[in-house]
Amino acid sequence: MSRRPYVRKIERNWWLQHPRYVAYMIRELTSLFVGLYCALLAIGLVRLAQGHAAWDGFVAAFSSPPGVVFQWLCLVFAIYHSVTWFALTPKAMPLMVKGEPVPGKLIVGAHYVAWAAVSAVVLMAAGV
Amino acid sequence: MAKSNKPILWLPFAGGGLVAALITPVLILITGILVPLGVIHLNYETIAAFAHHPIGKLILFGAVALPAWHAAHRLRMTAHDLGLGGGGVKAACYGTAWLVILVAAGALIAT
Amino acid sequence: MSETITLEVLRYRPETDSEPHFQRYTVPYRDDWVVLDALNHIKDNLDATLSYRWSCHMAVCGSCGMTINNEPKLSCHTFLRDYRGGVIRVEPLDHFPIERDLVIVMDSFMEKLSGVKPWLIPKQEKPLSDGEYLQSPAELNVFHQYTQCINCVLCYAACPQVGLNEDFVGPAALALAHRYNLDSRDGGKGARADVVASNEGIWECTFVGACSQVCPKQVDPAAAIQQTKISASVDWLKDLLTPGAHR
Numbered sequence: 001m002s003r004r005p006y007v008r009k010i011e012r013n014w015w016l017q018h019p020r021y022v023a024y025m026i027r028e029l030t031s032l033f034v035g036l037y038c039a040l041l042a043i044g045l046v047r048l049a050q051g052h053a054a055w056d057g058f059v060a061a062f063s064s065p066p067g068v069v070f071q072w073l074c075l076v077f078a079i080y081h082s083v084t085w086f087a088l089t090p091k092a093m094p095l096m097v098k099g100e101p102v103p104g105k106l107i108v109g110a111h112y113v114a115w116a117a118v119s120a121v122v123l124m125a126a127g128v
Numbered sequence: 129m130a131k132s133n134k135p136i137l138w139l140p141f142a143g144g145g146l147v148a149a150l151i152t153p154v155l156i157l158i159t160g161i162l163v164p165l166g167v168i169h170l171n172y173e174t175i176a177a178f179a180h181h182p183i184g185k186l187i188l189f190g191a192v193a194l195p196a197w198h199a200a201h202r203l204r205m206t207a208h209d210l211g212l213g214g215g216g217v218k219a220a221c222y223g224t225a226w227l228v229i230l231v232a233a234g235a236l237i238a239t
Numbered sequence: 240m241s242e243t244i245t246l247e248v249l250r251y252r253p254e255t256d257s258e259p260h261f262q263r264y265t266v267p268y269r270d271d272w273v274v275l276d277a278l279n280h281i282k283d284n285l286d287a288t289l290s291y292r293w294s295c296h297m298a299v300c301g302s303c304g305m306t307i308n309n310e311p312k313l314s315c316h317t318f319l320r321d322y323r324g325g326v327i328r329v330e331p332l333d334h335f336p337i338e339r340d341l342v343i344v345m346d347s348f349m350e351k352l353s354g355v356k357p358w359l360i361p362k363q364e365k366p367l368s369d370g371e372y373l374q375s376p377a378e379l380n381v382f383h384q385y386t387q388c389i390n391c392v393l394c395y396a397a398c399p400q401v402g403l404n405e406d407f408v409g410p411a412a413l414a415l416a417h418r419y420n421l422d423s424r425d426g427g428k429g430a431r432a433d434v435v436a437s438n439e440g441i442w443e444c445t446f447v448g449a450c451s452q453v454c455p456k457q458v459d460p461a462a463a464i465q466q467t468k469i470s471a472s473v474d475w476l477k478d479l480l481t482p483g484a485h486r
Contacts, residue, residue: 004253005336005344010402012211018309021399024447028206034148035199035225037156041192042228044159045235048172048179055172063164071160078156082149088446091462092469099377111149119154125178126158127168131433134442135472142469205445209399 027084033077036070086111137201144198151191179239192232200225242268244319246277248289249330251337259337261328262286268319274327275303275314278341291341298455301389304396305341306330311396311453332396348392351408354434355416360427372424385418385463387456394450394460400443407443408434410450410460417463420470436471444468 015021040062047058061067089111090104162168178184204221207213243265251259264285266277275293282289293303296315303314308328319327335343361372394410395401401409416435420428434440441464450460 002253003338005338006251006253006259007336008333010334010399014399014402015209020449020452021447024449025206025209028202028209028445031199031202031206034152034195035203035228037152038192038196038199039224039228040159041155042196042232042235045179045188045192045232045239048175049235049238052172055175059163059170062159068160068164071156075153075156075160078148078153081145082153085145085149088448088465091448091451091459092465094462094466096381099375099380101380115150115153118150119157122151122154123158126162126170127174128162132436132438132440132442132471133475134438135475138442138468139472139476209403209445 026080030077030081030084033074034081037074037078040071082115086115140194140197141201142198144194144196144201147190148195148198152195155191176239179236185236185239189232189236193229196225196228196232244268244277244322245326246274246281247326247328248278248281248341249337250289250340251331252288253339268323270318270320272319273315274305274307274312274317274319274329277319277327278314278329289341290339299389301391304332304391304393306332306396311393313391313393313455316455332392334396334398334402335392343392345392347405348390348395348409348412351412352390352415355408355412356427356431357412357415357419359419359422359425360430361424362426374423378423381423382418382421384458385414385421388415388418388458389456391455393453393455397449397453399447399449400445404439404443406439408437408440410444410464411458413441413444413467414458414460414463417467420467432471432474435467436474441467441471 011017015025044058044062047054062071086108090107093107094104095102095107158168158170163170179188200221204218207217207221244267246264246266247261248264249259250256250262264277264281266280266285269276273296275296278289278291278293282291291303291305291314293315294300295302298313298316301313304311305314306312306329307314307317308322311332314329329341331337331341331343335345335347338344359372365372388411390411392411394414398407398410400407413435416431419425420431420435436442444461444464446461446465448461451458451462454460
């Protein structure tokens with residue numbers, strides 16, 4: 001009897017076929033908005049180097065309605081990135097103390113503390 | 129199998145992911161909400177003075193360059209997941225990241 | 240008439256079928272039956288031509304993995320009661336060729352598994368008369384979860400990267416490589432790195448995490464692979480700074 005194994009090819013829309021793959025794809029898509037915001041920051045640095053008037057123009061541009069809407073989108077995805085990134089840290093960087101694993105919640109929690117601290121420092125530096 | 133040089137791409141991806149997670153949301157909070165609402169005012173002299181200081185330059189560069197690389201690498205992987213592989217996608221993703229990084233570096237050197 | 244439940248089983252008989260198709264079977268519903276019991280009922284009473292693999296019926300042998308309602312599962316570990324009132328769709332595991340019905344071709348996995356040398360490679364071989372390679376409970380604790388793998392390949396069926404690139408070494412094999420790399424008695428990390436740290440090894444992984452979610456033995460291959468990425472990157476940096484001094 002001859003063998004004739006049947007090979008199924010993965011479909012291009014595989015990521016739509018299970019909720020966990022959709023969640024993964026959203027997580028990966030956060031990078032688009034992180035990247036776009038980095039581009040905005042790079043433009044901001046150029047405008048800063050060009051002097052006072054250029055900087056004020058840049059501030060006016062990102063404070064305009066389209067600029068604000070774009071940044072709201074970026075913020076939602078950036079926060080989703082932070083949350084998903086921190087959630088995975090215990091897997092990538094498990095800690096052992098005295099032969100016992102440190103609970104994952106502690107490692108994630110430490111990242112949230114660091115997130116709050118960095119945010120507070122940046123806000124104070126920005127003049128809040 | 130050949131020894132892989134993927135760490136060149138992956139280390140800044142992982143570092144950029146952490147930096148983006150820690151600092152990008154608060155930056156957007158400032159430029160996207162607090163400044164437009166008038167809660168804070170991004171004073172030109174203060175920002176320029178910060179960007180003038182070597183440590184300030186380093187912080188600003190890290191906050192732009194590392195997340196930019198992170199984004200490029202992840203987008204390239206995602207494109208592959210969607211069946212869009214090949215050199216064109218690779219060049220577009222990393223090329224754009226390099227452009228953002230070099231523009232930021234040039235601007236900071238000029239400040 | 241007593242309660243029944245319907246199974247929709249993917250059939251593929253290479254001598255007659257050009258492609259797989261679903262066949263419906265109605266079997267008695269019983270609270271304490273698992274999907275494997277229903278398949279055995281079909282095989283014994285309804286259709287003796289149905290082919291599938293099983294052995295232990297207690298989630299130890301790892302041979303009865305199937306896709307059950309779009310989820311990779313051990314059929315001996317999946318109760319009918321969780322699908323009561325619905326139809327249970329049973330398919331062979333994704334990302335493997337179908338040999339016949341629910342039987343997959345596992346040759347590629349076997350090659351990948353042996354490729355990562357999942358056995359102890361002592362730092363220094365010692366004669367039998369010198370006794371065992373000793374290990375403390377704390378040293379065992381470091382890798383213990385990874386020893387639970389039963390090679391059921393549910394993780395391969397769940398991993399999209401396995402489906403997108405058939406050469407990807409895959410979750411279970413990389414997790415087992417990590418298990419031996421973490422073993423205090425082992426010195427084989429360098430020998431495994433040729434496969435583990437290659438482009439087809441850890442670097443194909445994008446941390447989807449599905450492998451760990453579907454594992455019936457609570458092994459965490461996704462964690463193993465990310466840890467290996469970090470350690471391989473450190474080794475790569477060391478090699479860059481002091482060429483030839485490592486491995």
